[in-house]
Amino acid sequence: DIQMTQSPSSLSASVGDRVTITCRASENIRSYLNWYQQMPGKAPRLLIYGASTLQTGVPSRFFGSGSGTEFTLTIGSLQPEDFATYHCQQTYNTPPFTHTFGQGTKLEIK
Amino acid sequence: QMQLLESGPRLVKPSETLSLVCAISGASVKTYDWSWIRQPAGRGLEWIGRLYSSGNTNYNPSLRGRVAMSVDSSKNQFSLKLNSVTAADTAVYYCARAGELLWFGELISAFDIWGQGTLVTVSS
Numbered sequence: 001d002i003q004m005t006q007s008p009s010s011l012s013a014s015v016g017d018r019v020t021i022t023c024r025a026s027e028n029i030r031s032y033l034n035w036y037q038q039m040p041g042k043a044p045r046l047l048i049y050g051a052s053t054l055q056t057g058v059p060s061r062f063f064g065s066g067s068g069t070e071f072t073l074t075i076g077s078l079q080p081e082d083f084a085t086y087h088c089q090q091t092y093n094t095p096p097f098t099h100t101f102g103q104g105t106k107l108e109i110k
Numbered sequence: 111q112m113q114l115l116e117s118g119p120r121l122v123k124p125s126e127t128l129s130l131v132c133a134i135s136g137a138s139v140k141t142y143d144w145s146w147i148r149q150p151a152g153r154g155l156e157w158i159g160r161l162y163s164s165g166n167t168n169y170n171p172s173l174r175g176r177v178a179m180s181v182d183s184s185k186n187q188f189s190l191k192l193n194s195v196t197a198a199d200t201a202v203y204y205c206a207r208a209g210e211l212l213w214f215g216e217l218i219s220a221f222d223i224w225g226q227g228t229l230v231t232v233s234s
Binding site: 001032034036042043044045046049050053055087089091093096097098099100101102103104 | 145147153154155156157160168170171204206208211213214218219220221222224225226227
């Protein structure tokens with residue numbers, strides 16, 4: 001099975017900072033990688049699919065990149081509403097067609 | 111606007127079966143693929159399984175043998191059954207649409223619509 005590993009598991013930053021979260025896959029998943037944002041007590045929200053395509057309505061300060069086994073999510077200038085937990089998820093379209101998530105990265109205000 | 115709403119018992123005894131339903135409004139359950147995803151307190155998300163519009167299913171290998179998902183078209187909903195539960199199955203359970211999004215000429219699957227989630231506790 002494909003395993004997903006995010007780093008760091010938590011991160012402290014200030015409003016206006018630029019931050020980067022990394023997600024690594026245990027095998028090549030091309031660009032079949034999605035990112036989600038989860039506010040406390042809420043359901044996750046799709047941010048980015050296909051490693052780099054922003055879902056409708058997502059601000060352009062969010063940037064996804066990578067392919068193969070290493071991916072990054074960058075937030076260009078943190079806003080107060082960005083402090084949340086971020087999850088990566090592989091969706092590689094080959095058997096066994098599983099949808100593994102990373103363990104999440106909690107972004108906190110410094 | 112499509113909305114999903116989970117329902118079912120909030121407390122399940124060990125060794126019994128957890129049963130949840132996801133009611134869909136704003137779309138037909140027969141049109142899309144659907145998934146269940148869970149999240150233990152303070153931990154990451156775990157994909158449970160996918161129910162295809164064809165009626166086929168695919169489950170997380172770690173849960174295979176204990177899990178079953180099915181559609182009830184007459185009620186426009188789909189369900190999750192997880193048997194032989196233990197305390198390790200205590201989590202917030204989410205239902206979600208497994209959308210197929212157009213991406214550079216291909217379709218890529220992503221969970222683009224989610225229910226609000228429901229906490230299920232396994233305890234005697």
